[in-house]
Amino acid sequence: MLIAGAGVLGVVAGVVTGYAVQFDREPTPLPPLSQPDLRDAKTVPAGPGTTAQSVNVNRRVKTDGDLRKLLLKKPKGAKAGKSLSEGWTSLVEYADAYDKPDRMFKAMVNDDTRRIATTNWEERGEVFVTVNLIQFRDDDVLAAREWGMDQQGYMGMEEHAGNSGEPIPGSGNGRVYVYDKPIRHTGFEPLYQARVIAQRGDVVMEIWYVNNTRKVSAKAVMSLAKQQLERL
Numbered sequence: 001m002l003i004a005g006a007g008v009l010g011v012v013a014g015v016v017t018g019y020a021v022q023f024d025r026e027p028t029p030l031p032p033l034s035q036p037d038l039r040d041a042k043t044v045p046a047g048p049g050t051t052a053q054s055v056n057v058n059r060r061v062k063t064d065g066d067l068r069k070l071l072l073k074k075p076k077g078a079k080a081g082k083s084l085s086e087g088w089t090s091l092v093e094y095a096d097a098y099d100k101p102d103r104m105f106k107a108m109v110n111d112d113t114r115r116i117a118t119t120n121w122e123e124r125g126e127v128f129v130t131v132n133l134i135q136f137r138d139d140d141v142l143a144a145r146e147w148g149m150d151q152q153g154y155m156g157m158e159e160h161a162g163n164s165g166e167p168i169p170g171s172g173n174g175r176v177y178v179y180d181k182p183i184r185h186t187g188f189e190p191l192y193q194a195r196v197i198a199q200r201g202d203v204v205m206e207i208w209y210v211n212n213t214r215k216v217s218a219k220a221v222m223s224l225a226k227q228q229l230e231r232l
Contacts, residue, residue: 067117081120089118112137126213132206148199174198196225200232
């Protein structure tokens with residue numbers, strides 16, 4: 001009991017001594033909370049140590065901001081579209097453009113869609129363009145890649161584009177689909193259309209291009225696809 005009591009007193013004495021030493025010392029100043037020297041993160045050029053993960057981080061630096069700023073600018077002379085959203089598009093409105101909107105809505109919710117940035121315009125009353133940037137929450141870009149591939153998977157069917165599309169140079173997996181047949185409805189002029197689907201990081205870029213006068217120019221659509229890809 002004497003030994004145990006001495007041990008307790010030793011601990012108490014040590015604590016008291018420690019407080020006494022700290023009390024006599026000058027206080028150590030804390031580092032400043034504000035850090036004015038911080039700069040916005042910039043993307044880093046690829047090098048010998050570049051990995052798929054670091055490439056994805058670089059891309060997210062750009063796409064984590066205001067996604068609308070990465071959309072294509074309207075061409076000179078083009079007018080803003082009247083029937084579609086401009087800026088942000090809700091999942092409900094986006095899914096409503098499909099033949100089975102309830103099915104598309106559920107699929108996008110399950111794929112953890114984060115947000116959709118949209119711009120659209122018309123030219124000369126005959127060309128109508130809609131650009132969607134669909135961003136997913138999955139950090140490893142798997143959701144975006146799979147969603148883009150799923151969309152491309154059915155484009156070759158006759159009721160859709162009816163062909164396998166043309167690859168977009170430098171995109172990795174992007175393709176331009178010019179539909180073989182126009183859309184026909186009684187009492188209306190035929191609509192010729194094309195669709196672009198490409199994935200860059202956690203974003204799927206989609207372009208709908210419609211002409212109500214003549215068959216869509218594959219060259220014109222490919223030019224838009226390249227421009228939007230460069231902005232991403």
